[in-house]
Amino acid sequence: MRQEVDFLVIGSGIAGLSYALKVAEQGKVFIITKSNEDESNTKYAQGGIAAVLYEGDTHQKHIADTLDAGAGICDENIVKIVVEEGTERVKELIDLGANFDKTPSGAFDLAKEGGHSEHRILHHKDITGREIERALLAKIRAHKNITVFDHYFAIDIITQHHLGKMVNSHTPDITCYGAYVLNTRNNKIETILAKTILMATGGAGHVYATTTNPVIATGDGIAMVYRAKGHVRDMEFMQFHPTSLYNPTENPSFLISEAVRGFGAVLRTIDGKEFMKKYDERESLAPRDIVARAIDTEMKLRGEDFVYLDCRHLSRKGFIEHFPTIYDKCMSLDIDPFKSLIPVVPAAHYLCGGIVVDDLGKTTIKNLYAVGECAGTGLHGANRLASNSLLEAVVFAHRAAESAIENAKQNEYNNAIPDWNAEGTETPEEMILITQSRREVQQIMSNYVGIVRSELRLKRAFDRLEILYNENEALYEKTIISPKLCELRNLICIGYLIIKHAMRRKESVGLHYMVKFGK
Ligand code: FAD
Ligand code: SIN
Numbered sequence: 001m002r003q004e005v006d007f008l009v010i011g012s013g014i015a016g017l018s019y020a021l022k023v024a025e026q027g028k029v030f031i032i033t034k035s036n037e038d039e040s041n042t043k044y045a046q047g048g049i050a051a052v053l054y055e056g057d058t059h060q061k062h063i064a065d066t067l068d069a070g071a072g073i074c075d076e077n078i079v080k081i082v083v084e085e086g087t088e089r090v091k092e093l094i095d096l097g098a099n100f101d102k103t104p105s106g107a108f109d110l111a112k113e114g115g116h117s118e119h120r121i122l123h124h125k126d127i128t129g130r131e132i133e134r135a136l137l138a139k140i141r142a143h144k145n146i147t148v149f150d151h152y153f154a155i156d157i158i159t160q161h162h163l164g165k166m167v168n169s170h171t172p173d174i175t176c177y178g179a180y181v182l183n184t185r186n187n188k189i190e191t192i193l194a195k196t197i198l199m200a201t202g203g204a205g206h207v208y209a210t211t212t213n214p215v216i217a218t219g220d221g222i223a224m225v226y227r228a229k230g231h232v233r234d235m236e237f238m239q240f241h242p243t244s245l246y247n248p249t250e251n252p253s254f255l256i257s258e259a260v261r262g263f264g265a266v267l268r269t270i271d272g273k274e275f276m277k278k279y280d281e282r283e284s285l286a287p288r289d290i291v292a293r294a295i296d297t298e299m300k301l302r303g304e305d306f307v308y309l310d311c312r313h314l315s316r317k318g319f320i321e322h323f324p325t326i327y328d329k330c331m332s333l334d335i336d337p338f339k340s341l342i343p344v345v346p347a348a349h350y351l352c353g354g355i356v357v358d359d360l361g362k363t364t365i366k367n368l369y370a371v372g373e374c375a376g377t378g379l380h381g382a383n384r385l386a387s388n389s390l391l392e393a394v395v396f397a398h399r400a401a402e403s404a405i406e407n408a409k410q411n412e413y414n415n416a417i418p419d420w421n422a423e424g425t426e427t428p429e430e431m432i433l434i435t436q437s438r439r440e441v442q443q444i445m446s447n448y449v450g451i452v453r454s455e456l457r458l459k460r461a462f463d464r465l466e467i468l469y470n471e472n473e474a475l476y477e478k479t480i481i482s483p484k485l486c487e488l489r490n491l492i493c494i495g496y497l498i499i500k501h502a503m504r505r506k507e508s509v510g511l512h513y514m515v516k517f518g519k
Helices: 014-023 059-069 076-096 128-142 220-227 258-262 288-302 316-322 324-332 389-409 432-448 455-478 483-505
Strands: 002-010 029-033 146-150 152-158 178-183 188-199 238-245 266-268 307-310 342-351 354-356 368-370
Touching: 002 014, 002 178, 002 389, 014 029, 014 128, 014 188, 014 389, 029 152, 029 188, 059 076, 076 128, 076 389, 128 146, 128 389, 152 188, 152 220, 152 483, 188 220, 188 389, 220 354, 220 368, 220 483, 238 258, 238 288, 288 307, 288 342, 316 324, 368 389, 432 455, 432 483, 455 483
Parallel strands: 002 029, 002 188, 029 146, 188 368
Antiparallel strands: 152 178, 178 188, 238 342, 266 307, 307 342
16 A cells, blocks of 8 residues: 655654644644554653743743753754753643643743753653653644554665665765555555655664663664664763662563652661762762662662662651652552652663754665654763653654755655565565574673773674574564564664764763773
8 A cells, every 4th residue: 555645754753743733734644653652751741741831930040951952062052942942842742732731820830850050941750751742743743734553663764776876875965765664464565655754753762671762662763774874973871860760670660750769768878878879979969870870789789679768757748749640650559659669770772862953853875764762863962851852852843844845845755665575475484583692682782881891892793683584584584564673673773873973972971870890
């Protein structure tokens, strides 16, 4: 089946939905998304969205905090854009119907998180992302120009490569004409031709064994763009959230929001000792890279599997009001936060790098934009400041939409594009070939390319991954396409990119922390 549309959006998190609502004023929009329409990292965001919204705070302070967290390698122009335009974009979210908590006086109940010098996080209890996703989807469903195709899996974007032309990463005019997508309800691969395409496929937490990300986060968009010879950046900066709930049988890991530490919770080793003051004067509220590394160090020194988060001194009423979901989750595991300590452990959480884009969200491939966690704007540098990613997504969705509307006016569909060719492929005999390789990728990445790295570990990871790459490419060539097979291919690609960028960076900065072997 072939379809044509003005604007194709791949992904239905905050980035894809915000952009879709804006471009839909100027043409037809298809949103394709690989799971249920609301399934996304966005849906699980807890802490909130950072924005300068009260007089005591200034853009200058938010800019300084972002630059400080980013360890000196943020793109300062992008930081300025996101922080300054962010205030307006967050007001738009509110006008759209997203509810953020207020104090009895009617002012926003602004929270504080690690690395922020001010209270500036708007939140909806501890389910901010769910509320934003709800508000956006309500508008999307009501828009006559937008169609959502759920359970559609994007396999690859279409370029002149599919017309038999040679393309490499130096080709100046690589052009995107649409995407091949798998309807997972009937297993048919469709060709969608579009004038302008947005990649909004989110993060890649599942390249690691322990992650806070839902299962959709397999780095598909970044891998698709890399295969199409688009450029990617900063892939070595995978952010580990310091405090996911330690519950080894649960995958993904449940997040204990940083806002809980902002509310006064304190980290302790298993013997009850506070340890953060050894590492940073901001203690439990230092930026994430510092806290996650401190926890990792303590766990390794002591040979323990977790540390504790102590909430026992906090107001029960205030805690339950602010964090009802976290409270319920702990209670469901017989952990009463006011009597017991909460066991926590770092988990892969957010990919700071991604598809190279300019200040309008344009990738290095013509007609292709990227917004949200899959994009590498330069905002986060070597370490993202908490609650800056939802903000980045709305700011760049707006900028990309304005540019894409103009871009679409100048484009026609490329009808020479052939349909997907599945000749010579067969049903896989054994799914274990895919599931075991996925586990191996995750083990390699967690054990050798985690919070602390060394040249030897990176080399070892690279060599192991190469074996998996070769095996999987051979399998891919002869196997009927399935999401599991494509996700494995994408995860191997993401692992490769993280290692390659880490090897290139060599010295420690922000989230990329190197030790000499043996230290
Ligand atoms: P997502 O919301 O992840 O959406 C990606 C979409 O792409 C999904 O719909 C997915 O199904 C779809 N997709 C992916 N691959 C394909 C494919 N091959 N074909 C079709 N569709 C595809 N950030 C903050 O700023 N504040 C917070 O408080 C916060 N808390 C967080 C808590 C948790 C537990 C997690 C996991 C993240 C949190 N983050 C937070 C990070 C933030 O939620 C994400 O960075 C952000 O929501 C990403 O939005 P997105 O639209 O780019 O991607
Ligand atoms: C959290 O609530 O701790 C997550 C915030 C974020 O990832 O920005």
